[in-house]
Amino acid sequence: EPEVTxxxxxxxxxxxxxxxxxxxxxxxxxxxxxxxxxxxxxxxFLVSFYNNEISEKSEIFDDQFSVExxxxxxxxxxxxxxxxxxxAMYFCASSEQIRLVGNSPLHFGNxxxxxxx
Amino acid sequence: xxxxxxxxxEMSVQEAExxxxxxxxxxxxxxxxxxxxxxxxxxxxxxxxRQEAYKQQNATENRFSVNFQKAAKSFxxxxxxxxxxxxAMYFCAFMRTQGxxxxxxFGKGTKLTVNP
Numbered sequence: 296e297p298e299v300t301x302x303x304x305x306x307x308x309x310x311x312x313x314x315x316x317x318x319x320x321x322x323x324x325x326x327x328x329x330x331x332x333x334x335x336x337x338x339x340f341l342v343s344f345y346n347n348e349i350s351e352k353s354e355i356f357d358d359q360f361s362v363e364x365x366x367x368x369x370x371x372x373x374x375x376x377x378x379x380x381x382x383a384m385y386f387c388a389s390s391e392q393i394r395l396v397g398n399s400p401l402h403f404g405n406x407x408x409x410x411x412x
Numbered sequence: 413x414x415x416x417x418x419x420x421x422e423m424s425v426q427e428a429e430x431x432x433x434x435x436x437x438x439x440x441x442x443x444x445x446x447x448x449x450x451x452x453x454x455x456x457x458x459x460x461x462r463q464e465a466y467k468q469q470n471a472t473e474n475r476f477s478v479n480f481q482k483a484a485k486s487f488x489x490x491x492x493x494x495x496x497x498x499x500a501m502y503f504c505a506f507m508r509t510q511g512x513x514x515x516x517x518f519g520k521g522t523k524l525t526v527n528p
Contacts, residue, residue: 330516338457338503340515351515386457401516403449403457 297321301387301404308377308411316372316407318387327370328388328401329362331355338386344370377411384408414439416506418519425494426527432479433489433522435504441465443509446480446487447516451501460502463487465509494526 300319308314320327329341342352344362359381361373370389374381387404415438425431437446448460463471463480470478475495479488491498504519 328515337520338505338516338518340517343515353515384455388457400459400462402459405454405456408455 297402299387299389299402299404301385301407303407304405305408306410308409310379310411311376314374314377314409316374316385316387316409318370318372318404319368320370320387320389321391321402322368324389324391324402326350326390327362327364328390329372330386330388330403332384332386332406333380334383341372341385374409377409379411382409382411414441414506414508414517416504416517416519418502418504418522420522421520422523422525424525424527425491427494427496429494430490430492431494431524433491433502433504433524435487435489435519437485437487437504437506439485439506439508441508445507445509446478447505447507448476448478448487448489449503449505449518450498451503451521452497452499457503461489491524496526496528498524499526500524 302317327344330338331341332338340353342356343350359375363371384406386406388401390401417436444465446463450458450460461471461473461476470480475492477490501521501523503521505516507516
């Protein structure tokens with residue numbers, strides 16, 4: 296079964312540094328998402344992306360964050376000038392259709408654990 | 413804004429027994445989707461079961477079933493014949509079907525431990 300792939304699985308960075316989290320969504324999927332889970336807390340929506348532009352973003356997704364689909368297969372989340380509170384598990388997800396209708400559930404990757412020191 | 417509440421931070425069950433995880437939500441929408449996701453220690457988020465609010469019939473997937481009470485805004489997950497591999501965090505999630513929002517709103521999760 297096709298999977299959403301995220302790299303790296305764990306990233307350690309120093310406060311103030313930039314990080315790029317990478318995701319390869321399932322090939323025929325059109326809708327892409329990033330979610331975040333701070334340790335011990337609930338999973339929170341960050342941003343959704345369709346047709347090469349952001350379709351929705353949360354309050355968390357401020358100017359520090361950006362997303363890009365640079366080459367038609369990868370979907371990246373960039374965090375500029377990381378802060379300690381950015382430490383979390385970041386999940387990429389994709390779906391074939393909007394609204395997760397029919398047989399088009401949201402497929403999550405295994406996540407990237409980001410540790411900011 | 414929609415909210416999802418899981419009132420049981422932790423639960424445990426003996427192998428082969430049945431356990432029910434609770435979830436309530438708050439919305440003014442009439443149609444929406446509800447989901448249960450499983451997150452084992454590997455941290456992957458796995459869809460367990462999905463319910464569309466306009467469908468009265470409760471969804472089932474093998475050993476997993478839901479009790480969807482729309483008027484009460486309740487969406488509990490029942491796991492029958494619990495297995496050791498069911499040990500995981502379980503998240504209830506809500507999604508609107510209209511209005512342009514595509515995001516899932518998650519509850520805080522219930523940590524389920526299946527004991528041998």
